[in-house]
Amino acid sequence: MRIIRFVNDGFAQLAAVTDSGQIFALPQSDFLALVKEADAKAISPLALVFNTIDGSEAFKGQVEELELLVPIEAPEVWAAGVTYERSRDARNYEATEGRLDASTFYDKVYDAVRPEIFFKSTAARTVGPGGEVQLRSDSVWQVPEPELGLVLNAKGEIVGYTIGNDMSCRDIEGENPLYLPQAKVWKRSCSLGPAIRLAETVDNPYNLQITSRIYREGEKAVEGTANTNQLKRKLEELTEYLIRDNELFDGTVLLTGTCIVPPNEFTLAHGDRIEIEITGIGKLVNHVVGAGN
Structure with a gap:
């Protein structure tokens, strides 16, 4: 499972990309917010992602077609x-x-x-x-x-x-x-x-x-x-x-x-x-x- 950020309607969108290439929107603001929420719920980030995207509709298109952003704005x-x-x-x-x-x-x-x-x-x-x-x-x-x-x-x-x-x-x-x-x-x-x-x-x-x-x-x-x-x-x-x-x-x-x-x-x-x-x-x-x- 990969996590990406891309431009969606003028805003930064966090998303999960499955190994089959499907793209699902995530509600968290950034990657670290995803990790922290998983920690707070005492589950793994992967489990949180699966729980979030279960029943969701995937984006149409491929990752290569998106306007990708840096996946994490690393402070250092x-x-x-x-x-x-x-x-x-x-x-x-x-x-x-x-x-x-x-x-x-x-x-x-x-x-x-x-x-x-x-x-x-x-x-x-x-x-x-x-x-x-x-x-x-x-x-x-x-x-x-x-x-x-x-x-x-x-x-x-x-x-x-x-x-x-x-x-x-x-x-x-x-x-x-x-x-x-x-x-x-x-x-x-x-x-x-x-x-x-x-x-x-x-x-x-x-x-x-x-x-x-x-x-x-x-x-x-x-x-x-x-x-x-x-x-x-x-x-x-x-x-x-x-x-x-x-x-x-x-x-x-x-x-x-x-x-x-x-x-x-x-x-x-x-x-x-x-x-x-x-x-x-x-x-x-x-x-x-x-x-x-």
Whole structure:
């Protein structure tokens, strides 16, 4: 069961999407209101959804025909780094100017007990399905980072899964690791969507296929695939470090790292189209605009 938000008669509408593709309106104002109501009734969010849509009439049409909104207006988006071997290798390449035999702090992070977790975005900097992600004006090497996103409640419990695009400036981060906030955080540098998969409906989050495609002038320029079974760290390990001595807000999203990195000679350009697809969640599509747009 997936939860979406879309524009319905000029207003944001929460809805449930069944595995058969049927769309049912939900009365709650947002995803967290659904989760809280389920908690108050001592039932699961899935049970609440089924109780709500029982006997209801489904919307006509397909999800792809709707004007989708970001599925949750996350007060904060955090991200984990170097959680896949491919990510470690890419960061080493950036930091050593291609000398892959040179050991760096990224090797230490990959093997360390403490994971790398950094602040990524706010609701105001985050776009949804179909939205435009923006390039930085002071970077010449920018890529998307397709990631599984964990939707968390204030206690750090995983209540849903979504897709995230952690836009990244490889040249800025490679120049100096202290520049990480600038390599990761700017306006429209993060996207989420198109839906939230209820956590209880995911049998195994460590067996989700991730596919990323980048199109330029209508032609596929880059394609990559990965699986969450390649994750070095457990999801609960990442969330435990995020909430440690930290105040977490309902609806916080934690991106879990990427295993798909475009070729080193590739950089995003104005007009590119990014597609990120994850098993059971859907396909997040965003267009790229240049700085100043």
